[in-house]
Amino acid sequence: MTESRITRRFAETAAAGRPALVTFVTAGDPDYDTSLAILKALPGAGADVIEMGMPFSDPMADGPAIQASGLRALKAGQTMVRTLAMVRAFRETDQTTPIVLMGYYNPIYSWGPEAFLDAAKAAGVDGLIIVDLPPEADDELCLPAMARGINFIRLATPTTDDRRLPAVLTNTSGFVYYVSINGITGTASPDAVRVGGAVERIKRHTSLPVAVGFGVKTAEQAQRIGQDADGVVVGSAIVAAIKGSLDAEDRATGATVPAVEALVGELAAGVRAAKRSAA
C-alpha cells in the first residue's frame, strides 16, 4: 500500500521518539456544529490521529460512555452523510491529520459498500475500523477499501493467538489496533506489563505501528502504555469529558470544546513524556 496520512503521521511521531496520541470522538456528539468544532480543535490540542465514531443504534462492542454518545448523536440527527460532511469540512483547513472512521458494518452495508468507500475517499477519510468485520469477511469491505487507498485497520485482541495473528494482519494497513482487554470500550484499564508483551508479540509478525487502546483514561496511563506502543488510543475518557460538559438536556455548553481541549492537552503531555528508548 502506498504512503498515507496515517503512515506519514506514525513515521513522524516515531522520529520524534514518542508514541502517537490517537483520540476518539463520536461524530455528531452532542450535535453537528459542536462536534465539528471539537474535531477542528483536536490537532491543536495535541491529537496526532483522529478516530471518529460513526454512530450506530446497536454498538455491541462499546461500553456505556460510547453507547450514550452514539445515541446523543443520533438523537441530534447525525447520519452517515453528515459524518462524511464533517470530514470534508475538517479537510478544508487540515490536510495532514489522519482521520479514521470507526463503527459497525450495517450503516455502510445499507449505503452500499462501494459507494460509501468512494464517498469516504472523496471526503478525505484515511482509514476504517469496522468492529464486526473480521478477516474472514475481507471481501465485504476491506479489499475494496484497500483498492481505493483507504487503510483498513484491524483490531487484535488478547484472544488473537499466534496461530490467528497472521490472518488478522494479512490485509491490515496503516496501523494495528491492539485492544488491550477482553471486553467493551471504556471499562477495565489495561495492565501495562501484559500490554508490553502483547505489543512485542504482534511486532514479531508485522512492521506496522501498533496502537493500544480500550480502557486508557489518564495522562499517566497514556505515558505508561505509550512506553511500549507506537500509539495510544483514548476514547471513552474524551467522550465522558464531553458528557460532563453538557447541560441537563444533554446540550452543548461553552465548556464543551474547552473540556475536550484540556483533557487532550493532558494526554498529549503524557505521550510526550513517554520517551521511547529505540525510536
Place this chain on the structure above:
Amino acid sequence: MAGAGCRDRLTDLPTQNDLPEDAPVTITPNTLRSGPDDRGFFGLYGGRFVAETLMPLILELEKAYDEARNDPAFHAELAHLGKHYTGRPSPLYFAERLTEHLGGAKIYFKRDELNHTGSHKINNCLGQILLARRMGKTRIIAETGAGQHGVASATVSARFGYPCTVYMGATDVERQKPNVFRMKLLGATVNPVTSGAGTLKDAMNEALRDWVTNVEDTYYIIGTAAGPHPYPAMVRDFQSVIGTEAKEQMLAAEGRLPDALVAAIGGGSNAIGLFHPFLDDRDVQIFGVEAGGHGLDVPNGHAASMAGGRPGVLHGNRTYLLQDGDGQILEGHSISAGLDYPGVGPEHSWLKDTGRVSYVPATDREALDAFQVCTRLEGIIPALEPSHALAHVIKLAPTMAKDQIILMNMCGRGDKDVFTVAKHLGQDM
C-alpha cells in the same frame, strides 16, 4: 463461491427482487437442507460478523459442535434427556373442534408447549448445555425476550450445576414478570437491560458485551436460530427434533404428510425446527408467520423483518432486518415479547428469497383473537407467539378442502401471557 457472490452483490443495494437468482449458488440444487456452506452462509445470508475478540471463540465453538454432532454418545445423552427430562416426543394432536369451527382442512398441533418449561426452547438449551460441558466452560449466559429461553437456560443451568446470567430488556422484565420470578427461583441472575427500547435486541447486545468480556469461562446459549455461524445451524439442528417427530407421527396418524405447515417467527427457531425436515417435500406448503403488530403500514409498528425489512448485518449475521434508511436498527413492535425482534434467522431469509417458504404477517389483534378461539374451543391456552401461527391457520383452513391437513407448531403455552392478555382485553386480574 459465497465470497465472490457476495462481492458482486455488494455493488448495489440488494432488493428483494434481485436476490433469488443468486441465492441458490452455494447450495446443491437437489436439496434445500444442505446449508450452510463452510463459511456459514445460506446464500447471501448468515456468516460470522463478530468482533475479533469473539472470533477465536466462534471458531472453537464450531469445531466443538462438529465433533459433538458426529459423536453417537452426544446424541444418545441428548435423546435420553429429551425423553426423560423434557417429555419427548411431544404429542401430535388433532384439534377436532377448531377444525369443525373453521370448516376446512384438518388441523393438527405439534404440542411442544407440553415440554418441560413450557416451550420448544428447552430442546436447544439441552443441546447447548451438553456442548458447554464438553468445552469445559463454567458459566452460562443467555438473552431472553418473552422469558421462555431465559427460563429454559436457567433450567438446564440448574440441572447441570452452572451459574447462569440472563439478560432481559427492562420492558420485557415488566411485561413477563412470572418468567422473571421463575428464572430467579431456578438460581439465575436476571439483568434488566435499559439501553434502546429495553427489548430482545438490546438484551442480545448486552449478552454479547458480557461474552466479549468473559471469553475464557463463559458459554453463550443463544436462544434462536440466529447469530454468528455455527449458531443458526446448531440451533436448527437441536430444534429439528420437532419436525422429525411430527413427520413420523403424521405418517402414523394419517398415512401421509400434511399439506401445509404453519409456525410463528420471531428469530425463527421453532419454525425452522418444524420446517427443516420437510424442506425437500415439495408438496408440503410452508408458512412462517411474522408479528404484524399494529399492521405493516404502521411505521416501526410491527416486527415483520422479512415482510417489512431489508437485508443487513446485526448480531453476527446477515439477514433481513428492520432498519431505517441510514442502516440504524429499528425496535419493532409486537404484543408478543418473544416475536419482538428486528431480525430473523438467516436460513429463513434464504428460504424467503428462494420462495420455498411463504412468510406472512399476523397482527396483534388477530393473534389475540386466535388466542381466545383456541382457549375456548380446545382447552389449550397458547402462548402469544404460536397465537400468531394460529391466526394464520384461522385464515388458511377455510380455504382448503376437508381432506387436507394443516400442521401447526404449538411452540409454547400461554400461562406467562395471561397478564398481558388481560390488560389487552381490558380486564383487571
